[in-house]
Amino acid sequence: MPDALAITGLSKRFGGLQAIRDVSMTVAEGTVQAVIGPNGAGKTTLISLLSGRLGADKGEIRLFGTPVHALPQEARVRAGLARSFQITSVFNGMTVRDNLLVATQRALAPGFGLLRDRAEDQEFRDAAARVAERVGIARHLDATAAALPHALRRRLDVGLGIACRPRVLLMDEPLAGMGHEESEEMVELIRSLRSDTTVVLIEHDMEAVFALADRIAVLVQGEVIAAGTVAEIRVDQKVKEAYLGEEET
Amino acid sequence: MSERGGAVSRLVLAVALLALAAFPWAALATGYDFYTGVVIRVMIFAIAASSLNLILGFGGMVSFGHAAFFGLGAYTAAIAAFHGITNAWLIWVLAVVVSGLAAALVGAMAIRTRGVYFIMITMAMAQLFYYVFVGLRYYGGDDGLRLVTRPGVGLGIDLSDENTFFLLVLLWAVLAHWLLARLIRSRFGLALSAIRENDVRVAAVGYGTSQYRLVAFVIAGVMAGIAGSLLAMHNLFVSPKLLHWTQSGSLLIMVALGGVGYFYGGIVGALTFLLLEEVLSGTFTYWHIYVGLILLAVVMVAPGGLCSLLTGRRRTATPGGGGDA
Amino acid sequence: MSTLVLEQSLNGLQFSVVLFLIASGLTLIFGVMNFVNLAHGSFFMIGAYLAAWISGATGSFWLGVAGALPLAALIGVALEWLVFRRLYHRDHMVHVLATFAFILIFNDLVRIIWGPLPLALNAPPALSGAVSILGVPYSSYRLVVMGVGVAVGLLLFFLVTRTRIGMRVRAGANNREMAIAMGVDIRLLFTLVFGFGLVLSALAGALLGPFVAVEAGMGDDILILAFVVVVIGGIGSVLGAAAGALMVGIVDTLGRSVLPAMLSSVLSAEYASSIGPALGSMMIYLVMALVLFWRPSGLFPART
Numbered sequence: 024m025p026d027a028l029a030i031t032g033l034s035k036r037f038g039g040l041q042a043i044r045d046v047s048m049t050v051a052e053g054t055v056q057a058v059i060g061p062n063g064a065g066k067t068t069l070i071s072l073l074s075g076r077l078g079a080d081k082g083e084i085r086l087f088g089t090p091v092h093a094l095p096q097e098a099r100v101r102a103g104l105a106r107s108f109q110i111t112s113v114f115n116g117m118t119v120r121d122n123l124l125v126a127t128q129r130a131l132a133p134g135f136g137l138l139r140d141r142a143e144d145q146e147f148r149d150a151a152a153r154v155a156e157r158v159g160i161a162r163h164l165d166a167t168a169a170a171l172p173h174a175l176r177r178r179l180d181v182g183l184g185i186a187c188r189p190r191v192l193l194m195d196e197p198l199a200g201m202g203h204e205e206s207e208e209m210v211e212l213i214r215s216l217r218s219d220t221t222v223v224l225i226e227h228d229m230e231a232v233f234a235l236a237d238r239i240a241v242l243v244q245g246e247v248i249a250a251g252t253v254a255e256i257r258v259d260q261k262v263k264e265a266y267l268g269e270e271e272t
Numbered sequence: 273m274s275e276r277g278g279a280v281s282r283l284v285l286a287v288a289l290l291a292l293a294a295f296p297w298a299a300l301a302t303g304y305d306f307y308t309g310v311v312i313r314v315m316i317f318a319i320a321a322s323s324l325n326l327i328l329g330f331g332g333m334v335s336f337g338h339a340a341f342f343g344l345g346a347y348t349a350a351i352a353a354f355h356g357i358t359n360a361w362l363i364w365v366l367a368v369v370v371s372g373l374a375a376a377l378v379g380a381m382a383i384r385t386r387g388v389y390f391i392m393i394t395m396a397m398a399q400l401f402y403y404v405f406v407g408l409r410y411y412g413g414d415d416g417l418r419l420v421t422r423p424g425v426g427l428g429i430d431l432s433d434e435n436t437f438f439l440l441v442l443l444w445a446v447l448a449h450w451l452l453a454r455l456i457r458s459r460f461g462l463a464l465s466a467i468r469e470n471d472v473r474v475a476a477v478g479y480g481t482s483q484y485r486l487v488a489f490v491i492a493g494v495m496a497g498i499a500g501s502l503l504a505m506h507n508l509f510v511s512p513k514l515l516h517w518t519q520s521g522s523l524l525i526m527v528a529l530g531g532v533g534y535f536y537g538g539i540v541g542a543l544t545f546l547l548l549e550e551v552l553s554g555t556f557t558y559w560h561i562y563v564g565l566i567l568l569a570v571v572m573v574a575p576g577g578l579c580s581l582l583t584g585r586r587r588t589a590t591p592g593g594g595g596d597a
Numbered sequence: 598m599s600t601l602v603l604e605q606s607l608n609g610l611q612f613s614v615v616l617f618l619i620a621s622g623l624t625l626i627f628g629v630m631n632f633v634n635l636a637h638g639s640f641f642m643i644g645a646y647l648a649a650w651i652s653g654a655t656g657s658f659w660l661g662v663a664g665a666l667p668l669a670a671l672i673g674v675a676l677e678w679l680v681f682r683r684l685y686h687r688d689h690m691v692h693v694l695a696t697f698a699f700i701l702i703f704n705d706l707v708r709i710i711w712g713p714l715p716l717a718l719n720a721p722p723a724l725s726g727a728v729s730i731l732g733v734p735y736s737s738y739r740l741v742v743m744g745v746g747v748a749v750g751l752l753l754f755f756l757v758t759r760t761r762i763g764m765r766v767r768a769g770a771n772n773r774e775m776a777i778a779m780g781v782d783i784r785l786l787f788t789l790v791f792g793f794g795l796v797l798s799a800l801a802g803a804l805l806g807p808f809v810a811v812e813a814g815m816g817d818d819i820l821i822l823a824f825v826v827v828v829i830g831g832i833g834s835v836l837g838a839a840a841g842a843l844m845v846g847i848v849d850t851l852g853r854s855v856l857p858a859m860l861s862s863v864l865s866a867e868y869a870s871s872i873g874p875a876l877g878s879m880m881i882y883l884v885m886a887l888v889l890f891w892r893p894s895g896l897f898p899a900r901t
Binding site: 074076095096097100101105106108112113114115116117121124125126128129130132135136137138139140141142144147183186187 | 454455457458459460461462463465466469470472473474475476477478479480481484487
């Protein structure tokens with residue numbers, strides 16, 4: 024049974040800066056793998072490398088055994104690797120329904136669909152409605168995305184990732200900018216995702232990480248300095264230094 | 273849009289089209305048959321402007337070279353006629369092929385780029401085609417090229433009769449806009465709008481955005497090419513000026529005046545622009561300045577063009593589509 | 598033939614210099630404000646008209662140039678302040694439409710003010726002689742134009758790379774949010790860049806005036822060439838504008854002059870004289886296509 028996601032020796036350099044250095048990681052199916060680290064550690068770069076937005080200089084990425092590191096972003100999505108964004112990225116001028124429809128029609132139908140009226144594609148709209156239900160914004164299907172409050176837009180962002188029917192979902196700081204209650208709700212949502220997909224979670228909110236993660240990898244200056252279970256990471260000396268070091272500066 | 277609302281607007285549309293079809297004979301009867309030619313031009317430019325609206329308003333691609341495809345269609349017709357081809361059907365097939373290939377070529381280059389580069393590349397590539405025709409002395413060069421006779425469609429129809437030609441152009445205009453409507457209401461249309469809204473996210477959701485934009489670009493180019501061929505058949509004359517980047521500017525003005533991203537934007541814009549041209553050029557020696565001032569006013573004060581003023585509501589990001597309640 | 602090539606190469610260099618003046622302003626405006634300014638060509642025209650008008654009234658070419666520049670600056674700053682600064686935050690299509698509107702307005706305005714016939718702008722009589730370059734006589738005035746252009750280029754390079762203002766300009770071109778965060782007065786910076794860019798364009802117009810017809814629409818075709826320069830050179834980069842201008846100026850001039858001569862040895866004179874210039878004009882766009890194929894962001898873009 025291959026790992027959901029197997030990363031080996033991933034590296035990326037920007038000019039003089041080695042942003043990601045020889046990162047390796049395996050994620051088992053149906054688990055939540057958290058990636059934490061101080062600011063500037065390279066967490067978002069890592070997600071971009073995994074999603075295909077950026078090309079790695081070296082290394083391999085395998086999705087359920089299939090190599091995807093040479094594939095462009097859209098091919099990886101179709102293979103089952105989707106993401107959500109740290110800074111909410113949705114289709115602002117469109118309704119929530121249409122937002123999700125953009126994703127579901129892609130996931131469920133190949134080809135351009137040049138002439139067929141969308142009104143006939145009940146199947147895709149139903150799928151969109153189900154995703155909205157899943158992330159708790161079903162009541163807002165006809166609202167314009169731009170008009171929604173921050174927390175609901177974050178949920179829509181996650182919804183767009185789920186609508187791709189991913190086998191692995193990369194989540195980049197889903198709790199960003201959320202208040203306490205909203206964060207708790209988002210944690211519940213992420214927890215519920217485990218039955219459908221494998222999650223790679225980048226987060227700053229330690230409470231959420233410890234509550235959700237099966238395994239944690241700690242990224243500091245582009246390198247994985249520690250990896251293990253929640254309990255192991257909590258007592259890891261190197262991790263403490265990395266975070267304490269950050270607090271001191 | 274409710275079922276009843278849809279039926280009413282379809283009825284209105286049918287009545288409008290019938291009235292338009294009757295126009296040339298009504299004009300003839302009332303002594304205004306000069307305007308038959310004007311309305312033909314409006315319909316031709318409406319097709320061209322609407323094709324630009326597809327990529328500009330729905331796709332978010334600011335192309336400053338659309339006149340190139342328009343002009344290529346016109347020259348295809350003229351050059352074919354020059355070589356003795358008088359079959360309009362064949363000419364339209366050629367126009368589609370030529371403008372389609374050109375659009376694919378320009379598109380392939382331009383679509384790899386973003387923002388400002390896209391505008392400038394489309395502008396520059398259009399100039400390239402302009403110079404090609406300026407240099408082709410054999411086909412008239414700078415002086416342009418005449419068509420000896422208007423190509424025909426056979427079937428016992430005489431296109432040299434202005435009124436019959438009017439109906440032909442009307443048919444093409446209806447066909448072109450029907451196609452546009454279907455595109456906008458399709459999955460492709462939604463994807464195109466999504467690309468305009470947020471091209472980063474739409475890629476992250478699994479779309480090969482370059483392919484979609486290229487397809488839209490080629491469709492628009494082909495439509496413009498057909499419009500161009502119709503203009504050649506109407507004027508019985510073509511000139512390189514049809515491809516100049518300032519002509520692309522005129523097309524952009526039409527879409528802006530009418531309403532970028534509104535379904536009727538191209539039609540309203542072409543009508544307004546050509547009417548303005550008629551009225552202003554008849555009244556003032558220097559009238560481009562007024563067009564410029566009006567354009568500036570639209571940009572600053574009514575960015576949605578006339579359609580936004582007429583309908584009184586903001587353009588929806590995804591017009592059409594059965595998803596609305 | 599070699600005299601032709603040498604002379605046209607020098608002309609090409611001179612044209613490059615003029616193109617550089619226009620393109621450098623254009624690329625900075627793109628780079629710093631992300632603003633597509635089609636009216637840049639109009640200021641080329643305005644510079645020529647103002648220079649022609651003032652030198653016609655005063656009898657001195659240099660007074661004409663000296664007078665045209667501050668006037669052009671004034672018009673440019675007024676335009677920026679009244680209209681363009683309200684448009685920076687909007688998308689490129691709006692910039693294109695608004696600045697295209699000004700092309701229409703200015704083209705008619707100069708005709709309304711000065712009539713439809715071209716104005717005369719004569720090179721200063723003191724420079725009407727020729728200097729011998731490698732045995733070929735070459736117009737002194739053209740050499741002076743090149744000199745002025747190179748001087749301005751060096752000044753611009755110095756300003757941009759070695760002064761605080763220049764640093765802010767580059768910062769703005771590279772990363773606007775960061776520049777704002779670091780306390781750069783962005784509005785003032787924008788106005789300065791805009792005004793300066795337009796003045797350079799006006800200078801180009803005034804200098805080139807003696808060679809071309811000073812008439813409405815004279816900025817339209819050179820605008821496209823300036824765009825090609827910017828695209829080839831890379832947006833936001835003065836160095837790119839210089840490199841691009843060199844390429845475009847030489848290829849375009851040689852293409853229009855030497856190519857027909859070469860073709861006429863192969864084709865009949867009639868075809869050579871019509872296809873030649875057109876082919877020459879096309880060369881630029883082919884070069885642009887090639888460069889972009891290899892480097893989609895141009896040769897030296899400020900932002901990658």
